[in-house]
Amino acid sequence: MWRKAIRRILPSVPQWATVALESQERSVTAELCWDGGRADATDDHTIASLKPLTVATSIDAGACPVLRYIDAATGRGLGTLRLTKARSFVAANADIHLYEVAAGEHRCLPSPLREWTAWRQNRNMLRHRAANHLNMAPAAAQQLMISYLCPRPVVLVSVDTGTHRNIFPMDLIGPLASAGLFTLALRSSNVSEPVIRDVGRVALSHPPASIKAAVYGLARHHKDALARWDDLSLPIVSSGQFGIPALASALCVQEMTIVHSVVVGSHTFFVARMASSELRHAGAQLHHTAGFHQYERKRRGMPFPEV
Ligand SMILES: Cc1cc2nc3c(=O)[nH]c(=O)nc-3n(C[C@H](O)[C@H](O)[C@H](O)COP(=O)(O)O)c2cc1C
Structure with a gap:
C-alpha cells in the first residue's frame, strides 16, 4: 500500500544509462584530494576490481584520499568516493596505486528520492542476486555507480x-x-x-x-x-x-x-x-553512466543523448 503511494510521488530512477557521447567530451572531471594535495585524476583513475571495489591510479594520493567528481560545465560536486590505499606495484617503470573504496555518496538526487532510489535498487539487486552479473554487495554497487559519474x-x-x-x-x-x-x-x-x-x-x-x-x-x-x-x-x-x-x-x-x-x-x-x-x-x-547522473542532467535540461 504505502509502497504504491511512494511510487506515485517518487519517480523510478534506473541504475544505469547507456548514452551516446563523442570520445573527447569531458562533461565530468575527477579530482583526487588528500592531506595537503590535490591532482586532476580525470584521465588517471580506472577500476581494477569489482570485488573488492578497487580504484587504480598512477597518482600517489596518500593513505586515505577522496575522489571527487565535478560537473565540468557548472563546477558542481556530483559525488565522492572515500578511498583507502590497499597496495602499490611497479609496471613498466611506473608506480601504480590500488585504492579500495571505503564509502561513497552522490548529490545527483534530492532527498528523499536519493534514499528511496538506493533502497529500491539495493532490494532489486538482492532479489535478483542470481542474475546480477556484477555479483557485488549492494553498497559496493552504489559506489560503483558513483565511479560512473565520469561516463x-x-x-x-x-x-x-x-x-x-x-x-x-x-x-x-x-x-x-x-x-x-x-x-x-x-x-x-x-x-x-x-x-x-x-x-x-x-x-x-x-x-x-x-x-x-x-x-x-x-x-x-x-x-x-x-x-x-x-x-x-x-x-x-x-x-x-x-x-x-x-x-x-x-x-x-x-x-x-x-x-x-x-x-x-x-x-x-x-x-x-x-x-x-x-x-x-x-x-x-x-x-555508460549512472542512472542518477542522467536524471540530474535531465532536471537541468541537459540530458546526454540516450540509446
Ligand atoms: C557493455 C558491457 C561491458 C562489460 N565490461 C566488462 C569489463 O570491463 N570487465 C569484465 O570482466 N566484464 C565485463 N562485462 C561482462 C559482464 O560483467 C559479465 O561478466 C558477463 O556479461 C557475463 O555475465 P554472467 O556471468 O552474468 O553471464 C561487460 C559486459 C557488458 C554487456
Missing part, C-alpha cells in the same frame, strides 16, 4: 592466436595518463583471460552508439570463445600492426601491448601500452 566508454576487446579467437565488450578500461599507460580489468573467470596474459596483445574497437544491441549481444563471449570470425554478424577488418580482427564500423581501433598483469580480487588487472591508435570514423560512441 565510461564501452569498447570491444578482441584477441586472436590462431587457436583461440574472441571479441567481447568491456567498460572497466581507461588510461593512467601520467604514467602513459592504459588498463583493463577483466573478470578472472573470463574465457580469454589466460590467453590475453599469454599472448600479451589485444585490439580495442570503439563502437558507434547505434550498434548497442550487437555490442551487448557479444557479452556471451566473456564465457564462450568465438568459434570462427565468420560467425560474427558484424563485419570485421584487421588491426593495423598486430593483424587482430577488429570491428569494421569502429570509430577508432587501438592496439595494446600488455606489459603487466596482476590479480586484484575478482579481476585480472591488465596494464598495457598503446601500440597504435587509428581514428576511422566520426560519430558518437556507446558510453
Whole structure:
C-alpha cells in the first residue's frame, strides 16, 4: 500500500544509462584530494576490481584520499568516493596505486528520492542476486555507480592466436595518463583471460552508439570463445600492426601491448601500452553512466543523448 503511494510521488530512477557521447567530451572531471594535495585524476583513475571495489591510479594520493567528481560545465560536486590505499606495484617503470573504496555518496538526487532510489535498487539487486552479473554487495554497487559519474566508454576487446579467437565488450578500461599507460580489468573467470596474459596483445574497437544491441549481444563471449570470425554478424577488418580482427564500423581501433598483469580480487588487472591508435570514423560512441547522473542532467535540461 504505502509502497504504491511512494511510487506515485517518487519517480523510478534506473541504475544505469547507456548514452551516446563523442570520445573527447569531458562533461565530468575527477579530482583526487588528500592531506595537503590535490591532482586532476580525470584521465588517471580506472577500476581494477569489482570485488573488492578497487580504484587504480598512477597518482600517489596518500593513505586515505577522496575522489571527487565535478560537473565540468557548472563546477558542481556530483559525488565522492572515500578511498583507502590497499597496495602499490611497479609496471613498466611506473608506480601504480590500488585504492579500495571505503564509502561513497552522490548529490545527483534530492532527498528523499536519493534514499528511496538506493533502497529500491539495493532490494532489486538482492532479489535478483542470481542474475546480477556484477555479483557485488549492494553498497559496493552504489559506489560503483558513483565511479560512473565520469561516463565510461564501452569498447570491444578482441584477441586472436590462431587457436583461440574472441571479441567481447568491456567498460572497466581507461588510461593512467601520467604514467602513459592504459588498463583493463577483466573478470578472472573470463574465457580469454589466460590467453590475453599469454599472448600479451589485444585490439580495442570503439563502437558507434547505434550498434548497442550487437555490442551487448557479444557479452556471451566473456564465457564462450568465438568459434570462427565468420560467425560474427558484424563485419570485421584487421588491426593495423598486430593483424587482430577488429570491428569494421569502429570509430577508432587501438592496439595494446600488455606489459603487466596482476590479480586484484575478482579481476585480472591488465596494464598495457598503446601500440597504435587509428581514428576511422566520426560519430558518437556507446558510453555508460549512472542512472542518477542522467536524471540530474535531465532536471537541468541537459540530458546526454540516450540509446
Ligand atoms: C557493455 C558491457 C561491458 C562489460 N565490461 C566488462 C569489463 O570491463 N570487465 C569484465 O570482466 N566484464 C565485463 N562485462 C561482462 C559482464 O560483467 C559479465 O561478466 C558477463 O556479461 C557475463 O555475465 P554472467 O556471468 O552474468 O553471464 C561487460 C559486459 C557488458 C554487456
